[in-house]
Amino acid sequence: MTKEKIFQAALRLFARKGFEATSIRDIALEAEVTSSTLYHYMKTKEDLLVAIMQEGLQTLLENAKEVLAELEAPEQQLAAFVQLHVTSHAIDKLTALVVDTEFRALTGNTRVEIARLRSEYELLWQRILTGGLEQGVFTIENTKLAVLALLQMCTGVAHWYSPDGPNSLEEISLNFSDMALALVQAKRNGQQLTVSDLDLPEPARFFMKPWLGAAAHEHS
Amino acid sequence: MTKEKIFQAALRLFARKGFEATSIRDIALEAEVTSSTLYHYMKTKEDLLVAIMQEGLQTLLENAKEVLAELEAPEQQLAAFVQLHVTSHAIDKLTALVVDTEFRALTGNTRVEIARLRSEYELLWQRILTGGLEQGVFTIENTKLAVLALLQMCTGVAHWYSPDGPNSLEEISLNFSDMALALVQAKRNGQQLTVSDLDLPEPARFFMKPWLGAAAHEHS
DNA sequence: AGCAACCAATCGATCGATCGATCGACAAAA
DNA sequence: TTTTGTCGATCGATCGATCGATTGGTTGCT
Numbered sequence: 001m002t003k004e005k006i007f008q009a010a011l012r013l014f015a016r017k018g019f020e021a022t023s024i025r026d027i028a029l030e031a032e033v034t035s036s037t038l039y040h041y042m043k044t045k046e047d048l049l050v051a052i053m054q055e056g057l058q059t060l061l062e063n064a065k066e067v068l069a070e071l072e073a074p075e076q077q078l079a080a081f082v083q084l085h086v087t088s089h090a091i092d093k094l095t096a097l098v099v100d101t102e103f104r105a106l107t108g109n110t111r112v113e114i115a116r117l118r119s120e121y122e123l124l125w126q127r128i129l130t131g132g133l134e135q136g137v138f139t140i141e142n143t144k145l146a147v148l149a150l151l152q153m154c155t156g157v158a159h160w161y162s163p164d165g166p167n168s169l170e171e172i173s174l175n176f177s178d179m180a181l182a183l184v185q186a187k188r189n190g191q192q193l194t195v196s197d198l199d200l201p202e203p204a205r206f207f208m209k210p211w212l213g214a215a216a217h218e219h220s
Numbered sequence: 221m222t223k224e225k226i227f228q229a230a231l232r233l234f235a236r237k238g239f240e241a242t243s244i245r246d247i248a249l250e251a252e253v254t255s256s257t258l259y260h261y262m263k264t265k266e267d268l269l270v271a272i273m274q275e276g277l278q279t280l281l282e283n284a285k286e287v288l289a290e291l292e293a294p295e296q297q298l299a300a301f302v303q304l305h306v307t308s309h310a311i312d313k314l315t316a317l318v319v320d321t322e323f324r325a326l327t328g329n330t331r332v333e334i335a336r337l338r339s340e341y342e343l344l345w346q347r348i349l350t351g352g353l354e355q356g357v358f359t360i361e362n363t364k365l366a367v368l369a370l371l372q373m374c375t376g377v378a379h380w381y382s383p384d385g386p387n388s389l390e391e392i393s394l395n396f397s398d399m400a401l402a403l404v405q406a407k408r409n410g411q412q413l414t415v416s417d418l419d420l421p422e423p424a425r426f427f428m429k430p431w432l433g434a435a436a437h438e439h440s
Numbered sequence: 441a442g443c444a445a446c447c448a449a450t451c452g453a454t455c456g457a458t459c460g461a462t463c464g465a466c467a468a469a470a
Numbered sequence: 471t472t473t474t475g476t477c478g479a480t481c482g483a484t485c486g487a488t489c490g491a492t493t494g495g496t497t498g499c500t
Contacts, residue, residue, distance in 0.1 A: 002449080016324075018240055018325070020240035021240040021324075021325070023484075023485065024485080024486055025484085025485085033449095033450075033451090034450070034451055035486085035487085036450070036451060036452075036453095036487095036489090037451075039487070040448080040450075041449095044486080044487085045486065045487090104236070104238060105238070141398060142391075142395050144386075145392060145395050145396070145399075146399065148376060148377075148380060149373040149396065150373075151376075152373050152375070152376030153369040153370075153372050153373040153376075155372070156368060156369070156371075157368075159372075160368060166364075167362065172365060175362050175365050176369065179365075179366065182402055182403050182405050183399050183402050184402070185412065192405065222475080222476090243458075243460080244459080244460055244461080245458085245459085245460095253476075253477090255460085255461085256462085256463090256477060256478075256479095257475075257476055257477075259460095259462075260474085260475065260476075261475095264461085265460065265461090
């Protein structure tokens with residue numbers, strides 16, 4: 001479908017050059033249509049950006065909520081959240097980069113709406129940490145700062161991950177879970193917990209619905 | 221001086237709207253000169269960006285090297301690095317944001333040069349973690365991944381810090397040091413280390429040379 | 441079956457606005 | 471008189487967006 005082709009082209013270019021540096025004609029060229037054709041599928045260039053960001057954030061949010069519904073222990077939730085976030089940001093690097101770096105290009109209502117999605121997601125992390133604190137399994141001085149640190153550290157994966165890199169996605173995902181558990185000093189019986197102590201359901205990735213970009217990669 | 225005024229204007233706008241979204245005329249307006257005058261002080265718009273990024277990265281790098289010269293123990297070095305990085309990114313938020321988000325706008329030689337500065341800085345972190353591993357004071361599965369995680373988590377401060385926020389810069393800086401020490405599981409005598417165990421020289425900020433933006437803020 | 445009416449899809453041409461950058465003129469300072 | 475700083479005017483290129491025309495497939499009426 002042409003529409004999908006246009007969205008994929010925009011996604012690639014927004015991620016590589018940034019929203020402002022990408023022209024309508026760039027997208028048209030990449031999608032192998034004329035710039036006029038673009039306007040048959042969208043109203044403005046910003047609409048493309050909004051669609052990408054909404055899709056990415058909503059999918060992440062849905063997956064996160066499913067994780068919370070499946071797992072109870074805060075240390076399990078945290079590890080699964082890290083795996084979900086890291087894996088999402090690696091598999092669909094392009095969408096993740098756009099979501100994380102092009103927020104300032106948004107204007108008006110959509111800006112507020114996207115900000116709301118993001119803070120809703122942050123709140124889920126906040127609750128996990130609070131839960132872990134109440135159960136005495138985490139040791140955290142400041143929950144809000146810890147959430148910001150954890151999120152930022154996991155989000156960074158999108159900036160450097162490559163399937164050809166020295167570490168597999170699974171290694172990275174597990175390693176980041178361990179670092180997160182260490183950061184909050186997750187302990188049971190006075191022993192520092194690692195992800196291998198938690199027996200999470202096989203691939204935590206099981207929950208993951210494909211993102212926009214990942215979906216296109218499947219049925220190509 | 222007019223030149224300084226121009227650089228400050230560019231810094232503010234690049235940080236707020238991004239390099240590509242900022243026009244020459246925007247900068248001229250903000251600096252209260254005409255766009256022609258800009259070209260008396262620079263050759264291209266990209267030169268402004270390069271100057272900002274070089275200044276920021278080089279100052280950070282110099283300060284980091286001084287920290288390494290003053291402190292020996294890896295846990296001290298790590299805590300001081302975190303404080304330096306966090307404090308830099310909070311005090312001179314604008315420069316930090318530009319350095320961290322506008323790399324892709326660079327072209328040609330400068331792109332390579334800036335990338336070299338950045339990787340040189342990363343290497344210092346790498347050495348600290350390796351040192352801590354060799355002394356058995358850190359527990360880290362994968363040093364490179366840990367460096368990326370730590371850097372990303374500290375860099376994120378520039379995105380949300382505000383002097384009017386609920387936490388003082390000192391609180392944030394100390395808190396992030398503790399989280400970093402926890403992430404690498406820094407231990408002496410089997411006891412998890414915190415920043416208060418390390419008796420660092422009074423303000424670790426002592427080493428900090430002012431950045432471009434911070435400097436202008438001083439003699440204003 | 442055949443024709444008319446419709447509609448989604450695509451195009452080339454082009455709009456006014458703005459882009460980064462240049463030029464020569466003019467004024468103040470050295 | 472030369473140098474340094476500043477300006478208005480303007481360059482060609484490109485920007486996001488719009489327009490009417492054309493195509494090809496689908497529907498509905500006879």
